Amino acid sequence: MPSDSAIALSRDGIPRDGHATAAEHVFRFVCRIAALTVAGLLLAVFAVLANNAAPALSTFGPGFLITEVWNPVTEKFGAFAPICGTLITSLIAMLIGMPLAVGSALFLNEVCPHRLRGPLIVAIELLAAVPSIIYGMWGLLVLAPFLSTHFQPFMTEWVGPLPIIGALFVGPPFGIGMLTAGIILGFMVLPFIASVSCQVFAAIDPVLREAAYGVGATSWEVCKNVILPHSRAGLLGASMLGLGRALGETMAVTFVIGNAHHISSSLFAPGTTISASLANEFTEAVGDLYLSSLQALGLVLFVITFFVLAAARLMLKNIEKKAAK
Amino acid sequence: MINDGAYALSRQRQFANLAMMGACAFAAFLAVLVLALILWHLLMRGFDALTLDTFTMTTPPPGSKGGLLNPILGSLAMTGAGIAVAAPLGVLSGTYLAEYGRHSRVAHGVRFINDILLSAPSIIIGLFVYSVMVVPMSHFSGWAGAAALALVAVPVIVRTTEDVLRLVPASLREAAFALGVPYWRFIVSVAWRAARTGILTGILLAVARISGETAPLLFTALNNQFFASSMNAPTASLPVVIFQFAMSPYHDWQRLAWAGALLISATVLLINVLARWLARQRR
DSSP: OOOOOOSBBOOTSTTTTOOOOHHOOOOOOOOHHHHHHHHHHHHHHHHHHHHHHHHHHHHHHGGTTOOEEETTTTTOOOOOHHHHHHHHHHHHHHHHHHHHHHHHHHHIIIIOHHHHHHHHHHHHHHHHHOOHHHHHHHIIIIHHHIIIIIIIIHHHHHTTTSSGGGGOOSSOOSSOOOHHHHHHHHHHHHHHHHHHHHHHHHHHHHHHHHHHTTTOOHHHHEEEEEEEHHHHHHHHHHHHHHHHHHHHHHHHHHSSSSSSOOOOOOOTTBBBHHHHHHHHHGGGSSSHHHHHHHHHHHHHHHHHHHHHHHHHHHHHHHHHHHHHH | TOGGGGGGHHHHHHHHHHHHHHHHHHHHHHHHHHHHHHHHHHHHHHHHHOOOOOOOHHHHOOOOOOOOHHHHHHHHHHHHHHHHHHHHHHHHHHIIIIITTSHHHHHHHHEEEEEEHHSSOOHHHHHHHIIIIHHHTSSOOOOOOOHHHHHHHHHHHHHHHHHHTTTHHHHHHHHHHTOOOOHHHHHIIIIIIHHHHHHHHHHHHHHHHEEEEEHHHHTTTOOOSSSSSSSTTOOOOOOHHHHHHTTOOOOOHHHHHHHHHHHHHHHHHHHHHHHHHHHHHHH
16 A cells, blocks of 8 residues: 555645645745755765865866875875775775675674574664764774784785785785775765665565575575575665775875875885865865865765765665665 | 474585574674774773762863863853754754655655765765855854754754655645645645654754764864863863873873763763653654
């Protein structure tokens, strides 16, 4: 039964016979303005950012996106290091967060004992509720020292000499750097991907699952052959949602990224991301070109995140409709 | 019958099942482990640093005694002001999306934009409010900080309000119309009243979200070592002070940062628990 019934009103609920009072029109107008304000916000943000970034973009041209130099003294700015840092840390975050999240969701849905399910769901939602600055503090003051004493020297000695992947894991054991930032980000996006994955898995027709169990498949075979193939679009949407979050994350990354406008081949080296650059340098920027370059960085981040989140939403639309039924 | 050899699982399948489901269990365990580690360190180091001074003294220079009074008050003021703006805006927008605009294409677009704003980087919001409020006013202010927090809270409230209003049963609407109640009257007296716990839960979740937000405040409210003379001056807030103190090389500042982190986390987690309890009461 549809949740909205056929009533003899115009589309928006105002009585057709013209007996609507002024109060009705006023209330509807107020609600409409509120909704349009929310929509206009996105356009306003884009317009303001583009306007402020225009001086930098017109000075440096499209080369702005692929220049690594970032020199406030000579006023030469290039977005390549922050953009690369953002993409690399987000990639590491997805490589860590995606398998852990999908694994947790599969565990919750298939194998988890009933009494454990509730507390586990609460724990994963609490992981999402922890503010990002707490993740950053924990990363800087707990995880980074741990990595620099126990993980990085070990990796440099054993994995470093290997031919290709060795180059990724060499360097002084600072503890902070791209890898640490990626790890923290991975655990930050894990709960978001896990909760959407849970919804996606629950939206699969139970008949399929029961039929698979009925012919004698093990839990893992059901996951591999029934659940995962049927949830490809949903999982892709969930991962894009997580990616959107990871791209824009500021505080957790600023603490542990090391803030160096460099691209290095090693993951142990410090770097920077767009949001970390903005957080660190914006209040200290002197000069119009410096400020405008930072705003241009913000514009780049906004555009990337917009496309990623729009793609995520398109992929998850059908899942949400099914889950609501 | 069950243990008949012809029907038994091959060892390879058994092993694969055990290995992969074990890996899934390990994934879930790892997630909970990280949460437990974070909470453990928060409690251990935060309680250590939490004294009466934390609540009665202002932020100190490194090496002196002090507390977190001005950031706590600043955060309370800006969060309160932000929610005071965001709650009406969000509830009215959510009402439009759920009631008047259920089928219109404009509402479809608004819903899409709202979902994008929900996950958009909050530092971009801070950048926007800087250009729109701080530059024309030519100084940082608590009002700009509150505005940035409001912009972060609105999409959360819109989403939860719309979801909750959609759950109001159609029979209530039909009964109201059958009695000749105007649509706006139905929304205000029936729909909002039926959904009031859900709307309150949404507002609480938005409060929890903006209590921990740092990035929007970095270039709107800036920071303040002392009490802000008014909301029109740069205002200290707990997340920004934690940012400043935790990244510093001074041990007493780092201790205060842990205390502040414990306060924020306790607030956020308590609000989440409260919201969850309210949602369960609704049933």
